[in-house]
Amino acid sequence: MGSQLDDAALDRALDTEGGAIRQRNEREILDAAERVFSRHGYRGASLKLIAEEAGLPKSNILYYMGSKKALYVRLLEGVMERWNTMLDDISVEDDPAEVLSAFIRSKMEMSRRYPEASRLFAGEILQGAPFLQDFLRGELRDWVEGRAEVFRQWAERGLMDPVDPVSLIFLIWSATQHYADFEAQVAGITGHEHFTDDDMQRVTDFLVQVVLKGCGVVSAPTGH
Amino acid sequence: MGSQLDDAALDRALDTEGGAIRQRNEREILDAAERVFSRHGYRGASLKLIAEEAGLPKSNILYYMGSKKALYVRLLEGVMERWNTMLDDISVEDDPAEVLSAFIRSKMEMSRRYPEASRLFAGEILQGAPFLQDFLRGELRDWVEGRAEVFRQWAERGLMDPVDPVSLIFLIWSATQHYADFEAQVAGITGHEHFTDDDMQRVTDFLVQVVLKGCGVVSAPTGH
DNA sequence: GTTATTCTTGACCAATCGGTCAGCTTCTTC
DNA sequence: GAAGAAGCTGACCGATTGGTCAAGAATAAC
Numbered sequence: 459m460g461s462q463l464d465d466a467a468l469d470r471a472l473d474t475e476g477g478a479i480r481q482r483n484e485r486e487i488l489d490a491a492e493r494v495f496s497r498h499g500y501r502g503a504s505l506k507l508i509a510e511e512a513g514l515p516k517s518n519i520l521y522y523m524g525s526k527k528a529l530y531v532r533l534l535e536g537v538m539e540r541w542n543t544m545l546d547d548i549s550v551e552d553d554p555a556e557v558l559s560a561f562i563r564s565k566m567e568m569s570r571r572y573p574e575a576s577r578l579f580a581g582e583i584l585q586g587a588p589f590l591q592d593f594l595r596g597e598l599r600d601w602v603e604g605r606a607e608v609f610r611q612w613a614e615r616g617l618m619d620p621v622d623p624v625s626l627i628f629l630i631w632s633a634t635q636h637y638a639d640f641e642a643q644v645a646g647i648t649g650h651e652h653f654t655d656d657d658m659q660r661v662t663d664f665l666v667q668v669v670l671k672g673c674g675v676v677s678a679p680t681g682h
Numbered sequence: 683m684g685s686q687l688d689d690a691a692l693d694r695a696l697d698t699e700g701g702a703i704r705q706r707n708e709r710e711i712l713d714a715a716e717r718v719f720s721r722h723g724y725r726g727a728s729l730k731l732i733a734e735e736a737g738l739p740k741s742n743i744l745y746y747m748g749s750k751k752a753l754y755v756r757l758l759e760g761v762m763e764r765w766n767t768m769l770d771d772i773s774v775e776d777d778p779a780e781v782l783s784a785f786i787r788s789k790m791e792m793s794r795r796y797p798e799a800s801r802l803f804a805g806e807i808l809q810g811a812p813f814l815q816d817f818l819r820g821e822l823r824d825w826v827e828g829r830a831e832v833f834r835q836w837a838e839r840g841l842m843d844p845v846d847p848v849s850l851i852f853l854i855w856s857a858t859q860h861y862a863d864f865e866a867q868v869a870g871i872t873g874h875e876h877f878t879d880d881d882m883q884r885v886t887d888f889l890v891q892v893v894l895k896g897c898g899v900v901s902a903p904t905g906h
Numbered sequence: 907g908t909t910a911t912t913c914t915t916g917a918c919c920a921a922t923c924g925g926t927c928a929g930c931t932t933c934t935t936c
Numbered sequence: 937g938a939a940g941a942a943g944c945t946g947a948c949c950g951a952t953t954g955g956t957c958a959a960g961a962a963t964a965a966c
Contacts, residue, residue: 594866594872599870640804
């Protein structure tokens with residue numbers, strides 16, 4: 459099993475190439491594959507299942523995607539791409555309360571809108587991140603370091619408690635992704651078969667409140 | 683795929699029966715199976731892999747366990763059993779700070795000591811909890827309701843903020859399990875190939891501090 | 907020491923796995 | 937409308953899947 463994302467393939471992360479037929483079918487296949495891979499993991503998913511889910515013959519899947527591995531990698535690339543556009547331009551001058559609140563809200567929004575993508579990622583990490591190791595140790599690590607540095611400076615300025623920034627990021631990641639990755643558990647315990655938008659809003663407000671208060675984040679002065 | 687744990691099987695969750703040979707081999711098989719199932723999920727795991735991991739011929743696995751499904755269910759039973767012994771006797775009279783702190787600490791301890799068990803459970807939930815639905819909607823739901831009621835009464839007595847107790851339980855679950863389920867991500871980002879006991883202690887203290895402060899938990903008076 | 911039970915395992919099974927390929931139809935292009 | 941490209945898919949391949957079974961080895965019971 460490869461341990462890195464092939465660069466050439468990374469460029470093709472978006473399916474902007476090919477004719478209309480290709481684009482439509484690839485989208486159909488990618489959607490079906492995301493559902494199947496997120497439910498059964500890489501090894502547990504089968505091309506037959508994906509084909510049935512997409513309503514296409516198995517040969518057609520391979521005609522467009524080349525191989526099971528290539529299909530899986532392409533899905534991961536799509537997820538990582540969305541991830542990378544998040545919270546990308548914060549600075550020490552920003553208001554901690556606003557930034558942390560926006561961080562939590564956007565991650566909750568992703569759990570609500572793309573639960574399968576979140577579970578796909580979770581499954582990849584569960585099996586030891588065979589395909590994403592380089593991404594974790596590279597891009598994502600740098601991303602975390604960047605945010606952490608800002609958190610540290612906020613603490614120095616007395617805008618929040620001097621908590622460990624990396625632990626804080628992990629806390630927000632886990633608490634928000636929980637509602638996508640453990641959807642079955644949440645549904646089983648709350649009884650709500652499907653979490654409504656209202657439910658999600660309530661939980662989001664709860665998380666914002668507890669995390670901000672828990673880190674001693676000073677609320678922004680109204681004017682500045 | 684069945685959706686419930688067979689009662690007769692539940693009684694046999696512990697392997698206290700059988701001769702010395704049986705007990706030794708079953709333990710070996712269960713340990714190996716936990717590693718393989720937690721990494722690849724139910725469908726992705728194969729008896730051949732488990733057999734190699736256990737150092738036994740495949741036929742031997744089936745001799746002791748009967749079938750792949752029976753082996754998987756038995757593992758889940760073991761995990762659920764450990765779960766059920768947690769935080770089982772709290773009351774309104776207890777100190778919120780002590781109870782919540784103990785809750786977080788014991789869950790972190792479980793992530794540290796039994797990461798594979800945690801990942802096994804996570805994988806089962808990821809695939810929609812086909813075997814654990816009844817457990818989630820029954821026992822675990824009641825457990826949560828019980829704890830939640832205590833939290834609510836603490837809030838009424840002004841010992842903590844009136845936060846949604848169920849969301850609080852989810853927050854603690856997700857934040858602590860993160861260090862087992864997403865171990866590969868944590869390791870990749872922090873650089874620590876293996877999280878040391880010191881690392882875990884630091885994170886635990888962080889979580890206790892943030893959660894308690896975030897929920898406005900009043901620290902216990904020294905004497906009462 | 908013999909009988910009965912448990913244990914062990916290679917050979918084998920039908921079903922499914924990911925993947926190839928040849929031959930076909932359908933589009934596009936000029 | 938002819939030629940070439942793109943799309944489509946059933947038949948087929950060797951490998952692997954979960955599971956069965958019979959025959960023999962080790963252990964336990966008396």
